[in-house]
Amino acid sequence: MMAIDWLQIGLAQRDLQDMEGALEALERAVTDNPTNPIAAFAHAQVRFETGRDAVAAFERALHFDPANPQLIRTYTAALAAEGEAERAQSILLDTLALHPQWLDGHKSLATLRVAIGARESFDESYQRAIAALPDSLSLRLAHIHLLSTARAWEAARASVEAARQAFGPSRGLEVARISIESESGGPLSRDPDLFDALADWADPGLDVCRVRHALRLGNPEAALARAKPYLSTPHARLFWPYVSLCWRLLNDPLSDWLDGMTADYVRAIDLDLNTTELAELATRLRALHTAQAPYIEQSVKGGTQTDRQLFFRPITIIQLVRDKIVKAVATYLAELPSQQTAHPLLAPPRDRPILFEGSWSVLLKAGGFHSIHTHPRGWISSALHIDMPSATDAGPAPAGYLQFGEGPPELNLALGVSHQVAPQAGTLVLFPSTHWHRTVPIEAGERLSLAFDIREPA
Structure with a gap:
């Protein structure tokens, strides 16, 4: 059997979550064709996913594909998992210095810092990159999203305001600003007109915020009207939990259809x-x-x-x-x-x-x-x-x-x-x-x- 066949078998077994079978096939693939970068990466990835030592395997893969950002990101995760968090941070920082718009790298570094207890500086790489590339709106928006996810509301507001001063009006910044005001519990979180400026903007993430805002204002009818169109789309699972809340608040018998008597499904x-x-x-x-x-x-x-x-x-x-x-x-x-x-x-x-x-x-x-x-x-x-x-x-x-x-x-x-x-x-x-x-x-x-x-x- 050719090395490419072992690679395909390994990837197929991984998709089926037969990880030991995947690893065995991928070991054959890298043995038969040791310079194949895809096989080397897949082999390292499965070693990492199964909790094995994977740093050496990733370093072999990097030899053939040193600029692959996904490979670098997973390699640093393996380093951290094997007790080399400082080295992982150093590699991410060095790579981000060369590629300051590498958004996945920034998120990986922030996640790593939180996990090792360095939350006070978890977004430092974003701040450095913004200072180096003040004209990058995508970088600013990624930073704002991170701060919002961490519920660092004051820092998120400040980041939005700084970006608005730098870029002027922007739909992305307006979405971020309104979402933060709705979710942060500030004075505008109970403003019924908060989303009016975005009335023509349809987006699943924004509509989740709209649903939550309507529920916060005690208007389950409006929340339900916003959520129901998504129930026949790939985004349905974002909205079903809120539909459940709406139907319960409205004493709609469909609540029993959806949730049963709860104990029926739990x-x-x-x-x-x-x-x-x-x-x-x-x-x-x-x-x-x-x-x-x-x-x-x-x-x-x-x-x-x-x-x-x-x-x-x-x-x-x-x-x-x-x-x-x-x-x-x-x-x-x-x-x-x-x-x-x-x-x-x-x-x-x-x-x-x-x-x-x-x-x-x-x-x-x-x-x-x-x-x-x-x-x-x-x-x-x-x-x-x-x-x-x-x-x-x-x-x-x-x-x-x-x-x-x-x-x-x-x-x-x-x-x-x-x-x-x-x-x-x-x-x-x-x-x-x-x-x-x-x-x-x-x-x-x-x-x-x-x-x-x-x-x-x-």
Whole structure:
């Protein structure tokens, strides 16, 4: 078999999430054709994704393709994962000095700095690049987006104002300004006319802001009218959670159609893990919690989340749990009501391979919790409880519980909890990715869990 065939097999196995099969094929590909840059990159990438040492493989790939920005970005992530965060930062900074408009590089460096606890300077590279390229609007907008994602509202406002003075009127800056005013809780966050200047501008991200703004103003009818046209588009999963809130606020019977009685779609399943297996899993997962702080986009507060796909790691206990989870998800799907057109949980086919959109572990410390959120990239989401604080440490019930139904607190919707699950070690909770959910803070101890999203079948 030719090297190109092994490369194609490796890439196909990776798409099917057979990572060990992918790695075996890609090792054959680089052995048979060691100078092929695509094979070298793919081989390094799969080593990295499976939690193996990958720095040397990336350095071989860089020898053949030294200017590939995606390769440099992943190489620096591998360096950081293998304990060389300072070297990773240095490489990113050097590359950004040569290519100050490399937006993915800026975001990678900012993410790395947050993860190692250097949040106070996480956007430094953006500031340097803006000083070097004051005429780059795309760079300014990327910086503003980062600050908004980090909820650094005052810095975001200042960045918008500086850009407006430098560039004058700009549709992109106006979208950024209005979105920040709506989301930051300032005086304009309750202005009913805030979005009027953008009345002719249709954009999914902007329309999510419009939906949230209408809900914040107590106008679910307007929010629903804005959201419904997206339900038949590829952006539907951004809007279904808000449609759920609208229907509940309007006492629309379609709320029951969408969410069921919540308990119908939220299932707690005993994975039959014994004490020894749970203890080994906890030990293995704790060793993977190397970040000093959660990433910018995450719902984790007062804890950390692991990086990369957890289920791609060739760790025996993790693969045992993955196998049990795949069986549990298959049972969950088989027990759901029959398929229903247009329903985000019930419409997709159920006879396809079960693939993961992501898998990770969360370790919460005293006072830690998950803020209210959904999983717009998933179809079915989860929480596998592994190690829970004692009842005394956690605090009075419902401390540590997984709760469903409340909307984002900043929208002030006064919707109560529709369902809650008390965490028990070894119990897997499955639920639709469109469901709003959170965990109640714990007072002391640690709350260790494993989570994943199931990818919607094509």
